[in-house]
Amino acid sequence: MPPPRTQAELETIVDAALAERLEGNEYFKSGDLMKALQKYHHVILTLRGLDSNAMNSMGGPTPAPKPKPKPTPKIEEITDDLKNGSLSDSTEKKEDEQEEKAEEEAKPEPTPLEKSKTALQLTYLNMAAVLIKQGKFKRALENAQEVLKLDENNPKAKFREAQARIGMGQLSMGKNLLEELQKKSPDSAIDAELKKLAATEKAGEEKKLAAFHARKPVATLPATTASAGLPTASTSASTSA
Numbered sequence: 503m504p505p506p507r508t509q510a511e512l513e514t515i516v517d518a519a520l521a522e523r524l525e526g527n528e529y530f531k532s533g534d535l536m537k538a539l540q541k542y543h544h545v546i547l548t549l550r551g552l553d554s555n556a557m558n559s560m561g562g563p564t565p566a567p568k569p570k571p572k573p574t575p576k577i578e579e580i581t582d583d584l585k586n587g588s589l590s591d592s593t594e595k596k597e598d599e600q601e602e603k604a605e606e607e608a609k610p611e612p613t614p615l616e617k618s619k620t621a622l623q624l625t626y627l628n629m630a631a632v633l634i635k636q637g638k639f640k641r642a643l644e645n646a647q648e649v650l651k652l653d654e655n656n657p658k659a660k661f662r663e664a665q666a667r668i669g670m671g672q673l674s675m676g677k678n679l680l681e682e683l684q685k686k687s688p689d690s691a692i693d694a695e696l697k698k699l700a701a702t703e704k705a706g707e708e709k710k711l712a713a714f715h716a717r718k719p720v721a722t723l724p725a726t727t728a729s730a731g732l733p734t735a736s737t738s739a740s741t742s743a
Contacts (some may be wrong), residue, residue: 639669
């Protein structure tokens, strides 16, 4: 069994995967979807192949540094505030700024595990976008669902899921997803997709209506006496002879 990776080794692997994802993005922008897919696929294999136990043990959350004590206002500053009659507003503003700065400094660096999860989500979303362009909607849906396993409320994943379902012919389900998403996370892309779907539905209805009107009733000939089994004039004459 190979020894567990060090945090430095894990960070190197994750950073390399992030860089490769960006390469895939460049291929995607240039229209080379196959190379983009190859890059994204390799990133996913790399990140999913990492030992999560090792990442948890080596890349656990780093303790947050203790916030620096707030500096005591100088006597002359307080005197000036008192003279100006704005002690409350001025000191509160300074305290707010100091607290924001302390909170920013106290934020821990993301661990390799956290970076890996973020990279996985982004790569799955990129894969879904490429697959939708290629018309491979079932695989696009699978990639969107992988993101939702990691983050069930991810709006981009829900958007890709809706697109994939619409492409698979599940128009009603896709429409419901888009409308629900638009209420929670309004976005112009969602609005454009809903308009596109409405145009598709309208075109489908018009096509059905045109096909219905184009149908001609089948002409039915009246039954002849021969087909009805009745004797004709010629057969009656031959019989009497």
